[in-house]
Amino acid sequence: MVLTADEQALETRHLGFTISPHEECGVEEAVRIVEQQGGEVTVLTLGPPEAEEQIRETLAIGADRGILLATDGEEWDPEATAAAIVEQARDYNLIIFGNESADSGNYQVGIRVAYALGRPVAIGLKGLTVADGRVRCEQEVSGGRDIYDLPLPAVVSVLEGINLPRYPSVPAKLRARQKPVETITPQPDEARLEKVRLVVPAGQGKQAEILGEGAGAAPAVVNVMRDLGVA
Amino acid sequence: MTVLVLVEPDGGAVDELSLQALALARELGEPLEALLVGPGGAEAAGGLGAHGVVRAHVADDERLGAYAPGAWARCVTDLAATLEPSAIVAPGSNRGNEVLAHVGARLGLPFAANCTHVQPGAPLELTRVRWGGSLLEEARLHGSPALLSSAPHMVAAGTVNGADAPQVDRFAPALDDADLAVRVSEHVEAVTSGISLAEAKVVVSGGRGVGSAEGFAILEELAEQLNAAVGCSRVVTSAGWRPHTDQVGQTGTKVSPDLYIACGISGATQHIAGCKGAKKILAINSDAEAPILMSADYAVIGDLTEIVPAITAELRKAQAS
Secondary structure (H helix, E strand, O other): OOEOOOOOOEOOOOOOOOOOHHHHHHHHHHHHHHHHHOOOOEEEEEEOHHHHHHHHHHHHOOOOEEEEEEOOOOOOOHHHHHHHHHHHOOOOOEEEEEOOOOOOOOOOHHHHHHHHHOOOEEEEEOEEEEEOOEEEEEEEEOOEEEEEEEEOOEEEEEOOOOOOOOOOOHHHHHHHOOOOEEEEOOOOOOOOEEEEEEEOOOOOOOOOEEEEEOHHHHHHHHHHHHHOOOO | OOEEEEEOEEOOEEOHHHHHHHHHHHOOOOOEEEEEOOOOHHHHHHHHHHHOEEEEEEEOOHHHOOOOHHHHHHHHHHHHHHHOOOEEEEOOOHHHHHHHHHHHHHHOOOEEEEEEEEEOOOOEEEEEEEHHHOEEEEEEEOOOOEEEEEOOOOOOOOOOOOOOOOEEEEEOOOOOHHHHOOOOOEEEEOOOOOOOOOOOOEEEEEOHHHOOOHHHHHHHHHHHHHOOEEEEOHHHHHOOOOOHHHEEOOOOEOOOOOEEEEEOOOOOHHHHHHHOOOOEEEEEEOOOOOHHHHOOOEEEEOOHHHHHHHHHHHHHHHHHO
16 A cells, blocks of 8 residues: 555555445445335435546436535545535435445444434444334344344444445446536534544565465465464 | 443453453553443453453443443443543444444544554544554544544453452443434344354455356365365455355454465455454465465465365375374
8 A cells, every 4th residue: 555645645546446345335225225115315425526436336326316525635534524414414214324434444424423313323234124114224243133123214324245236237327427416515624533644554565485386285285274273 | 530441241251352442441541440231241340350440330221131322322421421531442343333433422522443552642642543454544532531442453452460350330321212212122043054254263265266156165175174164355245156244354254263265365455454363364376476475474376276175185184194
């Protein structure tokens, strides 16, 4: 991993962007619920103007419209992120978040939004069933699944594995270009979880000991397994 | 001042991630008070002296039998109102992070998840992990009490010398209906087959290089020989070759076996985030330049369809002799 000179971000000039796995599954789940029960899916993201591209990808898999909370590319802390989302999220029966962001992993934005809206919230879900004004939520725990049963409107966060997201068809990608995306430019409060700098941890870049090539390495592998007490 | 640590009981003992949270909390250099909620709390409290806890508070209310994040958060905020701790630390578990996020929302305080180091002060300075552990962030936390969770398996649990058993106090949190509105209403037992990925001593894992769902047969044979669990990379579950429950990675299961055998796995950061808790990693890969070799301890270069069955045969031979 390579950082920018000011150590505030990853150097992304030569990287592509994608939707994070939990969030991609969240969009797929929303689209499936609406396909079965009717309604409309709005996709919201907070990020730089270029993030409109990822919103268009979600419109191609079946979301109806998008909201981009545009930043100047600076990262927002979880409190500021939640506050900006709350302003746009008042009118929905079900708000689905990814459980934690792939990059900053703060584990809290959905819960903060739920409290601000006075809604019940369940997180880390691998199953959602919406029926009769309620959402049945399944969470994988050691030895099985815990079930939460929430009245709508509610806030939930999901994990990858809740579904297998579809690939968009070419006609769907073309239709996505015509769907509405609204851009809003909120202003963040001062971060109270204040990033000072990013650091690439030491110890990355160790070099494996080569035990051999091909099938002939099997005895050496078994010796290692014996030394580790696993064979 | 004191530091309040949320401790999760694990069948009368203390959960490993909670011991890591206690180790992180000790970096703040203040006496530790522990909060235990739910079944097994009182039994687990006795052993906490060795982890620096001077007093353990056991929340006593029969309604705490089923997990309810709002009720756990109420236990934390009630106790914090009395103790006025400088920091509240939770384990880097799903529930630890969930409860502290509720506490942050209730008290209007910032919360730093996934911390590996803390340094007392105002603001408190901390290091936390990002990108599933492949990057560190140095940050300042402006809020009191400071809300922190430890990064799982990144802080070594330790003990302190000459510690007495802690004083154990029971307290009754002032739970209201809203605190209990979201709770576990039902538990469905899993139909398990074989060894759990999260608890296996050895994991045999396959990536794109395995080539197909059928290609996993030789990995399953090796796993059977080693009493191991079978895992896979994200590419494999996205292709539908294996169920998502087998996925090792940042968005799958995080494993910590004695040996992780990565067959045909290139070593994307998303995958390494799930297996770096392994004591040793063996990579089997056709590409001697694959990134996995930068994270592995041992490697065999070549065709995994020849190497994996050869290891299985060698193990059988060794067992027979």
